Amino acid sequence: MYDADMETYDFTKIEKKWQDFWDQNKTFRVKEDPGVPKDKRLYVLDMFPYPSSAGLHVGHPEGYTATDIYCRYMKMNGHHVLHPMGFDSLGLPAENYAIKTGTHPRKSTEDNIKRFEEQIKSFGFCYDWDRVVCTHDENYYKWTQWIFLKIWEKGLAYEDEVPINWCPSCLTGLANEEVTDGKCERCHAQVERRNLRQWILRITAYADRLLADLDKLNWSEGLKIMQRNWIGRSEGANVKFSLEDKSDIIEVYTTRPDTLFGATYMVLSPEHSLVPKITTETQKKAVEDYIRQAKMKSDLERTDLAKEKTGVFTGAYAINPVNNQKIPVWISDYILISYGTGAIMAVPAHDERDFEFAKKFDLDIIQVVSKDGTLYDLDEAFTEKGVAVNSGQFNGLPTEEFKKKITEWLTEKGLGNFTINYKLRDWIFSRQRYWGEPIPLVHCKKCGIVPVPYEDLPLVLPEVESYTPTGTGESPLAAIEEWVNTSCPKCGGPGKRETNTMPQWAGSCWYYLRYLDPHNDKELASKEKIDYWMPVDLYVGGAEHAVLHLLYARFWHKVLFDLGIVNTDEPFMRLVNQGMILGEGGVKMSKSLGNVINPDDIIAESGADSMRLYEMFMGPLEASKPWSTRGIVGVKRFLERIWKISTREIVDTDPPEELVKLLHKTIKKVSNDTRSLDFNTAIAQMMIFTGEVYKEEKVHRKLWEPFILILSPYAPHLAEEAWEMLGNKPSIITVPYPTWIEELTKEDVVTVVYQVNGKIRDKEDVTIGLSKEIIQEKALSSERIKTHIDGKTIVKVIVVPNKLVNIVVK
Numbered sequence: 001m002y003d004a005d006m007e008t009y010d011f012t013k014i015e016k017k018w019q020d021f022w023d024q025n026k027t028f029r030v031k032e033d034p035g036v037p038k039d040k041r042l043y044v045l046d047m048f049p050y051p052s053s054a055g056l057h058v059g060h061p062e063g064y065t066a067t068d069i070y071c072r073y074m075k076m077n078g079h080h081v082l083h084p085m086g087f088d089s090l091g092l093p094a095e096n097y098a099i100k101t102g103t104h105p106r107k108s109t110e111d112n113i114k115r116f117e118e119q120i121k122s123f124g125f126c127y128d129w130d131r132v133v134c135t136h137d138e139n140y141y142k143w144t145q146w147i148f149l150k151i152w153e154k155g156l157a158y159e160d161e162v163p164i165n166w167c168p169s170c171l172t173g174l175a176n177e178e179v180t181d182g183k184c185e186r187c188h189a190q191v192e193r194r195n196l197r198q199w200i201l202r203i204t205a206y207a208d209r210l211l212a213d214l215d216k217l218n219w220s221e222g223l224k225i226m227q228r229n230w231i232g233r234s235e236g237a238n239v240k241f242s243l244e245d246k247s248d249i250i251e252v253y254t255t256r257p258d259t260l261f262g263a264t265y266m267v268l269s270p271e272h273s274l275v276p277k278i279t280t281e282t283q284k285k286a287v288e289d290y291i292r293q294a295k296m297k298s299d300l301e302r303t304d305l306a307k308e309k310t311g312v313f314t315g316a317y318a319i320n321p322v323n324n325q326k327i328p329v330w331i332s333d334y335i336l337i338s339y340g341t342g343a344i345m346a347v348p349a350h351d352e353r354d355f356e357f358a359k360k361f362d363l364d365i366i367q368v369v370s371k372d373g374t375l376y377d378l379d380e381a382f383t384e385k386g387v388a389v390n391s392g393q394f395n396g397l398p399t400e401e402f403k404k405k406i407t408e409w410l411t412e413k414g415l416g417n418f419t420i421n422y423k424l425r426d427w428i429f430s431r432q433r434y435w436g437e438p439i440p441l442v443h444c445k446k447c448g449i450v451p452v453p454y455e456d457l458p459l460v461l462p463e464v465e466s467y468t469p470t471g472t473g474e475s476p477l478a479a480i481e482e483w484v485n486t487s488c489p490k491c492g493g494p495g496k497r498e499t500n501t502m503p504q505w506a507g508s509c510w511y512y513l514r515y516l517d518p519h520n521d522k523e524l525a526s527k528e529k530i531d532y533w534m535p536v537d538l539y540v541g542g543a544e545h546a547v548l549h550l551l552y553a554r555f556w557h558k559v560l561f562d563l564g565i566v567n568t569d570e571p572f573m574r575l576v577n578q579g580m581i582l583g584e585g586g587v588k589m590s591k592s593l594g595n596v597i598n599p600d601d602i603i604a605e606s607g608a609d610s611m612r613l614y615e616m617f618m619g620p621l622e623a624s625k626p627w628s629t630r631g632i633v634g635v636k637r638f639l640e641r642i643w644k645i646s647t648r649e650i651v652d653t654d655p656p657e658e659l660v661k662l663l664h665k666t667i668k669k670v671s672n673d674t675r676s677l678d679f680n681t682a683i684a685q686m687m688i689f690t691g692e693v694y695k696e697e698k699v700h701r702k703l704w705e706p707f708i709l710i711l712s713p714y715a716p717h718l719a720e721e722a723w724e725m726l727g728n729k730p731s732i733i734t735v736p737y738p739t740w741i742e743e744l745t746k747e748d749v750v751t752v753v754y755q756v757n758g759k760i761r762d763k764e765d766v767t768i769g770l771s772k773e774i775i776q777e778k779a780l781s782s783e784r785i786k787t788h789i790d791g792k793t794i795v796k797v798i799v800v801p802n803k804l805v806n807i808v809v810k
Contacts, residue, residue, distance in 0.1 A: 009643035011607030047541025051112035072713035076737035084515035086133035091504035095435035135507025142458035143524040166194035171469035193295040218574040232423025239416040244317040253340035258402035262368035263345035271337040280315025294333040355381035436501030444488035509556040579624040609715035616679035655700035664744035706738035779805035
């Protein structure tokens with residue numbers, strides 16, 4: 001009930017009142033209604049947060065507010081909207097905290113979740129809290145394990161020993177993306193390379209589909225390019241180079257087989273299996289020292305184009321298959337074992353890195369591609385297409401034709417073949433940590449690797465005394481003999497459980513499906529509910545997940561599609577990345593700079609509605625923008641003005657015509673801008689409207705009720721209160737969104753530009769629809785125009801109604 005004694009805008013009291021109302025009445029609970037047509041169902045998803053000990057930062061509510069406004073707007077426009085929230089609650093930080101303090105990761109995680117929930121609820125977001133999922137919950141990761149077993153059954157999960165990024169401080173393997181400038185992004189320790197037994201998912205089997213299906217999605221082109229570049233599909237040839245002593249073959253992949261005649265040396269990855277075999281005694285120490293140094297660098301650091309090229313000669317030589325020339329074999333860390341074959345033929349005349357390397361180590365540079373078919377000195381690598389030179393019988397061929405002919409020639413001679421290659425590597429899925437999903441497999445000496453039976457899932461994490469990784473490459477689980485030692489599910493003999501756990505990515509690969517049916521203990525989600533809601537219509541989150549989370553989730557979804565579990569081959573149809581909120585002055589927020597903004601403080605000082613509105617008013621959703629304390633004060637004043645208007649006497653008489661027109665323009669602009677997520681311009685229009693209404697002594701119901709309705713998605717607490725003050729029953733979210741009359745949104749006047757010989761000399765606001773004659777007369781009567789045409793001859797007058805008049809004189 002509206003408190004008539006509340007004269008000032010007491011946002012704390014108002015916001016608590018309506019949050020309690022929504023919670024008690026389960027206002028935002030949504031159930032599947034078969035009577036709602038498919039085009040009126042909407043699934044809007046936020047990237048769920050990791051519940052860190054720091055709590056929410058101002059970046060979280062930016063995306064959450066955007067989706068909340070959109071969901072409230074769409075609900076009021078007759079849509080059945082699913083808008084859930086959950087927590088990505090497994091992963092390294094909770095385990096690191098446990099190592100430091102002895103606190104069980106479950107306890108610290110659940111304490112953090114409780115705080116996150118309280119903070120999120122303080123914004124008044126319209127989440128259906130009955131659908132919350134947490135990835136660390138056994139009833140959730142039961143189905144993460146179930147999906148893993150399905151992937152394993154399809155032959156898409158395999159075991160291998162591979163070199164990985166190893167953090168000697170965290171004592172675990174890291175993905176390339178978790179390494180920055182050669183250091184662990186979490187603890188900043190120097191990362192090294194180490195060979196470890198790993199579980200790997202065959203994401204490369206889906207590379208073509210992951211690439212092609214990007215065209216189906218309503219994502220920004222920039223985001224699609226990032227995904228395409230990560231997948232990195234290319235066409236070329238695999239070419240075989242024999243070692244000089246004929247002891248072995250080095251196979252290379254190249255996208256430019258047309259440059260083979262210019263290959264003057266070869267480079268192997270330091271991890272290549274041939275390196276110890278071919279290295280001569282005189283070069284052995286230099287090679288071993290170099291390999292040791294390379295282990296200290298991440299893949300990203302090694303392939304940085306800006307870094308100085310380093311390398312060591314192995315002492316061995318190979319034979320170029322097209323001209324039988326002897327060429328030296330080197331090793332260098334800019335060659336990765338994980339891309340192509342881990343070896344390259346170097347063509348310094350036509351590759352920038354090879355050119356720099358050859359110049360530094362005084363290796364031959366032979367031109368084999370020319371822009372015009374002639375030979376000339378090269379001051380830098382010529383990397384474009386052209387005409388073949390110094391290429392034997394292929395001289396004179398244009399690049400594309402030469403590529404085709406040389407590949408056919410290599411195939412005929414048994415020296416190579418056409419190949420499609422990907423930068424995308426299979427996904428290293430293991431983590432040597434405790435706080436992750438156990439991998440449900442058993443190692444049996446008799447039967448090999450055996451899956452835990454589906455009926456025995458979930459395979460639950462055991463209680464442990466120590467969370468410290470063993471440092472041997474095994475997780476803390478390996479030390480718990482009573483858990484590790486088990487019986488083989490197949491033969492009943494002795495077996496050992498898999499002790500690696502899944503990465504944090506696993507739980508976030510499919511959480512959007514569990515929201516559909518979070519309490520189902522028979523399947524990850526019922527087919528009926530998947531068919532009812534999927535795919536996700538709008539997904540909003542930070543750009544930091546633009547590559548891996550989205551790629552991994554799309555991969556798992558396609559596997560589930562192939563298994564007939566989901567109804568679409570893509571999970572997220574429209575994706576929007578919110579921009580970063582920077583500190584005052586445009587620098588990144590950080591604890592060290594002391595410029596971190598705590599959302600709790602803002603809500604305490606100015607209210608949740610002020611915080612919501614301000615974060616949307618800062619600028620376009622997808623742009624990065626700096627925080628401004630003055631800005632939030634201005635938004636709070638705007639809400640206080642709305643409160644003051646709401647406390648005035650309400651009249652049911654017809655309002656002034658100009659305000660009616662402004663109302664309809666405002667409804668139209670706010671509606672269209674909300675639908676397109678242009679929230680900042682929608683708020684600006686609402687400010688214009690209230691500025692005019694504020695001048696009135698009384699409140700016209702016919703103006704104020706529609707306005708409060710369009711305000712409600714943006715400032716729901718104040719809108720609920722104002723709606724009740726108008727004598728209406730809550731909740732406002734159940735009331736249809738107002739419509740506008742198009743005729744009333746049209747401008748009565750338009751600015752017409754007056755030109756002399758094409759140069760603007762004056763302009764004037766005139767009534768729309770004036771005849772050419774009247775507009776021409778107005779232009780010729782302008783005092784400014786007269787100064788430019790007096791004493792001159794008017795050749796002609798060009799009139800474009802409602803736009804311009806151009807007077808041509810000489």
